[in-house]
Amino acid sequence: xxxxRFTNYLHGTVRARISGPMPEKFINLCLARGIFLWGIxxxxxxxxxxxxxxxxxxxxxxxxxxxxxVEAVGHAGFPFALKRIRRRKMLVAGAVLxxxxxxxxxxxxxxxxxxxxxxxxxxxxxxxxxxxxxxPGITKDGLDLxxxxxxxxxxxxxxxxxxxxxxxxxxxxxxxxxxxxxxxDRSPAHVVADKDGVIIEVIAIAGQAAVKKGxxxxxxxxxxxxxxxxxxxxxxxxxxxxxxxxxxxxxxxxKARVWYDSYGEAGLAEEVYRRTGRQTVAVxxxxxxxxxxxxxxxxxxxxxxxxxxxxxxxxxxxxxxxTVESTINIFHELIAETREITAxxxxxxxxxxxxxxxxxxxxxxxxxxxxxxxxxxxxxxxIVRVKVTVETxxxxxRTVNINQQ
Amino acid sequence: xxxxxxxxxxxxxxxxxxxxxxDIVLDMPRITMLGNKQxxxxxxxxxxxxTGTLVRIKLSQGELAITGxxxxxxxxxxxxxxxxxTLTDIKYDV
Numbered sequence: 001x002x003x004x005r006f007t008n009y010l011h012g013t014v015r016a017r018i019s020g021p022m023p024e025k026f027i028n029l030c031l032a033r034g035i036f037l038w039g040i041x042x043x044x045x046x047x048x049x050x051x052x053x054x055x056x057x058x059x060x061x062x063x064x065x066x067x068x069x070v071e072a073v074g075h076a077g078f079p080f081a082l083k084r085i086r087r088r089k090m091l092v093a094g095a096v097l098x099x100x101x102x103x104x105x106x107x108x109x110x111x112x113x114x115x116x117x118x119x120x121x122x123x124x125x126x127x128x129x130x131x132x133x134x135x136p137g138i139t140k141d142g143l144d145l146x147x148x149x150x151x152x153x154x155x156x157x158x159x160x161x162x163x164x165x166x167x168x169x170x171x172x173x174x175x176x177x178x179x180x181x182x183x184x185d186r187s188p189a190h191v192v193a194d195k196d197g198v199i200i201e202v203i204a205i206a207g208q209a210a211v212k213k214g215x216x217x218x219x220x221x222x223x224x225x226x227x228x229x230x231x232x233x234x235x236x237x238x239x240x241x242x243x244x245x246x247x248x249x250x251x252x253x254x255k256a257r258v259w260y261d262s263y264g265e266a267g268l269a270e271e272v273y274r275r276t277g278r279q280t281v282a283v284x285x286x287x288x289x290x291x292x293x294x295x296x297x298x299x300x301x302x303x304x305x306x307x308x309x310x311x312x313x314x315x316x317x318x319x320x321x322x323t324v325e326s327t328i329n330i331f332h333e334l335i336a337e338t339r340e341i342t343a344x345x346x347x348x349x350x351x352x353x354x355x356x357x358x359x360x361x362x363x364x365x366x367x368x369x370x371x372x373x374x375x376x377x378x379x380x381x382x383i384v385r386v387k388v389t390v391e392t393x394x395x396x397x398r399t400v401n402i403n404q405q
Numbered sequence: 406x407x408x409x410x411x412x413x414x415x416x417x418x419x420x421x422x423x424x425x426x427x428d429i430v431l432d433m434p435r436i437t438m439l440g441n442k443q444x445x446x447x448x449x450x451x452x453x454x455x456t457g458t459l460v461r462i463k464l465s466q467g468e469l470a471i472t473g474x475x476x477x478x479x480x481x482x483x484x485x486x487x488x489x490x491t492l493t494d495i496k497y498d499v
Contacts, residue, residue, distance in 0.1 A: 028451040031483055040478035042457045 007279040011076030012053035014332060015039075020068030023047040029062040030055075030271045053079060099262070109143070110169040112138050117175050120158060121315040128155045129164075131174055140166060187401050188247035191224035193217045194398040197256030207250030215375040217256065217396075224248035226402055248401060260361055260390045264354030270339045273304065286325045297331060304334040343384060350386040358390050366394040433464045436495075443479075444471060446489045446493070452478075452486070460488050467499040 018026055027049070030037055035058065036326065039050040051059070063070045084093055112134060114122040129135070132148045132155075146165045152162045152173075161176040191207070198216050202209045208225045211217060228246045282297035310328040341349070351373055362368070370391040378385055413421040421432040428435045428448060446462055446469065453461040453468060455478065459470045476490035 024452050027455070027481065031451055031481065034483060037481040038479060040455065040457060040481055042476075047455070166470050 009077050012075065012079035014056040014072050015050050015074035015076075016054055016056065016059075017046065017071045017073050018047045018049060018068050019071070020066065022066060023068055026059075026062060026066040026068045026070075029066055031060065033058065033062065035062075041334060045085075046262045048073070053077065062078070066254065071288075074226065085104040106169065107140055108169060109134065109138050109140060109171045112136060112171045112173065114173045115174065116177075118177055120156075120175075120177060123177060124157075125156065125173060128152055131155070132169055134164065134173070166246070181385055183365065186249060186402075188251045188399045189399045190222055190226045191250045191252060191254065191397040192400050193219055193221045193223055193254070193256075193396050195219055195256075195258050195394075195396045197258040197396055199223075199254065199256045200393065201255040202252070203254075204252040206248050206252065209252070223254045223397055224250040226251045249399075251399070252397065253395055254395055258392050258394055258395045260358050260392070262354045262358035262388045262390070263385065264352070264357060264388065265383055266341075266349035266353065266387045268341060268343065268346050268384070270341055270346075270349070272337050272339050273306075273334045274337055275306065276333045278302070278336045278370075280331045282329040282331075284327045284329075286323075286327065288323075294326075297329065301331045301334040304336065306332045306334055309334065319378065346384040347386060350384050351388065354388040356387050358388055362390065362392060363394065366392045368392050434464050434469070436469070438492075438495075441473075441492045442489065444492060446486045448485050449483060452481070457497070462486060467497065470494075470496040470498065473498075 005215075018024070027037065027040065030051075035051060035055045037049045037051050038049070041048050053075070059070055112126055112129060114125045115127060115130075126135075127150065129152060132151045134143065134148050141302075145166070149162045149164050152164075153159055156162075156175075159175050160178045163174040167344055196216075196218050199211050199213055201213065202211060202223070204224045206224075206226075208228065210222045210225050215225065226248050228232050228237055228248055234297070280297045280301040281295060283294040285292040285294050308330040310330070312326045312328065313323065354373075368390060370389075372389040372391075374387045374389075376385040416430060417427065420427050427433070430437055435447040436441070437447075439445075446464075448465070448467075450463040450465060453463050455461075455476075458472060458474055460476050460478070462469045462471070471488055471492060472494040473490050473492040476488060476491055476492075478486065479489040480487035
């Protein structure tokens with residue numbers, strides 16, 4: 001059915017009025033000639049039929065034979081549409097121009113993006129790509145991406161890999177930079193103590209050990225010398241020349257016991273601060289480079305307060321440096337309250353404070369050997385004082401370059 | 406008349422035996438109706454009369470008269486004829 005309608009559209013159809021005494025005879029003649037008719041309807045004395053445009057020119061003799069008059073009253077289909085289009089040439093020209101322009105613009109690279117670069121400037125990579133022909137305005141057909149990739153890799157030795165891909169009118173250059181090993185410091189150096197302690201192990205990988213197990217060292221003491229003596233001459237052999245000693249970069253592991261002392265105290269009557277719920281808010285709006293105080297607050301809004309700052313940023317469009325930001329300062333009023341605690345609780349509190357204070361000084365990942373907590377006797381009954389000693393074993397070596405004048 | 410009927414019945418029997426469609430063998434129209442809206446006549450011999458209320462179709466023997474209202478011939482070809490509209494009567498005259 002659809003194909004029939006489509007072929008009818010393609011050939012063009014004519015609606016005809018058939019008037020005369022015997023329109024049925026005309027219809028039967030059409031049938032005999034194999035002329036396809038449809039939509040036959042009768043209004044008053046006239047009969048209306050639909051037929052194909054090609055058949056319409058064949059029915060003239062049939063009309064004469066059946067003594068009917070045939071008159072076209074309407075038409076539809078592609079041939080008539082074509083006729084209309086022929087009269088409006090500029091419309092067609094515009095459509096053709098549109099598609100040509102679209103094709104022309106879509107067949108070129110208009111944007112070149114560089115991604116994946118960390119150390120290198122994107123402009124430099126884009127400039128090298130432009131030298132190889134990959135720049136805005138170039139046609140995509142004449143572009144050999146594999147060749148551009150290869151040439152770029154040769155031109156930029158800092159790159160490990162270059163991939164160029166086209167997505168529409170955008171060329172994306174993906175690069176991976178080589179990770180070069182950092183230049184090692186090879187200048188002669190000593191290993192000195194970073195902390196006070198008692199040596200328990202010395203392993204000199206380069207240089208000569210200056211301390212031995214059991215030695216007590218102070219911060220800054222020499223642990224491994226960056227100096228190697230000349231090899232001693234074999235026994236019984238007369239030394240021909242005396243070789244001077246050689247400066248090296250000392251290295252090694254020096255493990256030592258290190259003690260950390262800390263002190264904490266807690267009163268039996270502790271003062272705690274609590275938010276009252278009252279607050280003052282200050283709002284500052286920043287757009288571009290300008291600042292605007294939307295809501296001001298006094299510098300010292302309460303006797304005791306706690307400040308909280310909230311930054312809110314508007315998500316800017318890409319490639320946009322223009323940021324809109326607001327800073328909200330909230331000042332919470334605080335109230336001091338005294339809280340009575342037992343001696344036991346006070347001791348725990350003081351211990352916790354002392355441990356927290358010492359924890360900041362101990363490097364992460366070191367072996368803690370012992371932890372001593374001693375409550376100090378004081379004359380004041382309302383304060384508990386606690387001393388904490390933490391013993392660790394750690395590498396205390398620190399490499400210090402030898403000054404060469 | 407008698408002879409003709411005899412020929413017809415023997416042909417009919419043959420068609421039944423060979424399982425051939427009887428409308429082909431006997432040159433008879435096949436009439437299909439869709440409710441009272443559409444009537445499709447296959448193997449017709451032409452149109453005798455057509456008005457908005459009456460359609461007469463010539464068959465190999467006799468004619469078919471269809472009465473109704475707003476009758477339109479939707480499709481008119483050598484092998485089939487489609488009558489659309491509101492059909493009320495179908496009369497078969499031999």
